[in-house]
Amino acid sequence: MVGAPTTAHEPLTNLRKVVILQFVRDVPRTEVWRALYGVLTLHAFVGKFVIAVDDDIDPHNADAVLWAMSYRCNPSMDTHIVPYRELGHGPRTTDQPGLDSALLIDATMKTAMPPLALPKREYMEKAKLLWEKLGLPPLKPETPWFGYSLGDWTDEWDKNALDATRGKWMHRSESYRQRRRRGIIPNTPSRAAEKTED
Numbered sequence: 001m002v003g004a005p006t007t008a009h010e011p012l013t014n015l016r017k018v019v020i021l022q023f024v025r026d027v028p029r030t031e032v033w034r035a036l037y038g039v040l041t042l043h044a045f046v047g048k049f050v051i052a053v054d055d056d057i058d059p060h061n062a063d064a065v066l067w068a069m070s071y072r073c074n075p076s077m078d079t080h081i082v083p084y085r086e087l088g089h090g091p092r093t094t095d096q097p098g099l100d101s102a103l104l105i106d107a108t109m110k111t112a113m114p115p116l117a118l119p120k121r122e123y124m125e126k127a128k129l130l131w132e133k134l135g136l137p138p139l140k141p142e143t144p145w146f147g148y149s150l151g152d153w154t155d156e157w158d159k160n161a162l163d164a165t166r167g168k169w170m171h172r173s174e175s176y177r178q179r180r181r182r183g184i185i186p187n188t189p190s191r192a193a194e195k196t197e198d
Contacts, residue, residue, distance in 0.1 A: 017048040020059040023108055025151075036080075036104040044086035051105045056150075058143040068107040078106040112151025121146040123165075 019039050023032060032052045039047040051065060054072070058064045073079070082102040118124070124146040131139060163169060184193045 016043075016046045019047045019050045020065060021050065021052045022055055022057065022059050023052060024055050025109065027108070029106070029108075029110075032106050032108055033080075033104075036106065037082075040082060040085070040102055045100070047102055048100065049103050049105070052108050054108050056144065056148070057107075061142055064143060065107070069105060072109050072113075073105055073107040078110075080104045109150065114152045115149050116144050116147045118144060118147035121148070 021032075021035050021039065023035075036050050036052055039050045051069065053059060053065060053068045057068045080103075082104065083099075085100045085102055087100045119127075124141075128139060128141075160172060163172065181193050
């Protein structure tokens with residue numbers, strides 16, 4: 001599966017000016033760009049803003065799409081402007097009648113990322129059951145409503161997190177002491193600091 005589903009966000013005019021393409025993780029960037037440009041061939045005025053997102057982003061949730069654009073897109077490298085497109089129907093400016101353009105945005109992950117800073121699904125589901133048992137107002141969770149892996153997470157970190165949920169975080173102290181390093185510049189990634197000792 002390369003690019004499905006496709007969402008056209010047009011609640012008012014249905015002119016399909018904003019199109020969001022959803023991709024499974026690790027699809028080659030060449031395929032992402034082929035699809036972004038491909039949308040422009042659907043109709044002369046479809047796709048003024050065409051955005052590619054990963055399959056963990058809900059294309060119907062504008063907040064999720066804007067989050068992907070904010071954290072998974074480098075505008076200087078991941079956007080293309082396509083000039084000289086047909087204007088189509090609907091409201092318009094009059095400075096250049098008949099001319100429009102399109103902005104293509106690749107807001108997919110380019111590399112593995114740390115997981116979302118939310119509890120795992122199993123904890124959130126238990127919390128939801130407890131919430132309902134207490135008779136609190138109904139919840140309306142929006143994605144993402146639980147944490148999940150985005151590729152940059154190790155089994156050791158998972159074990160540490162599990163220990164913490166079981167109240168066994170104190171026995172990690174010795175491990176942290178062993179990992180201390182001197183002479184590290186502030187904000188140095190921890191992996192880079194640990195490699196200096198190898």
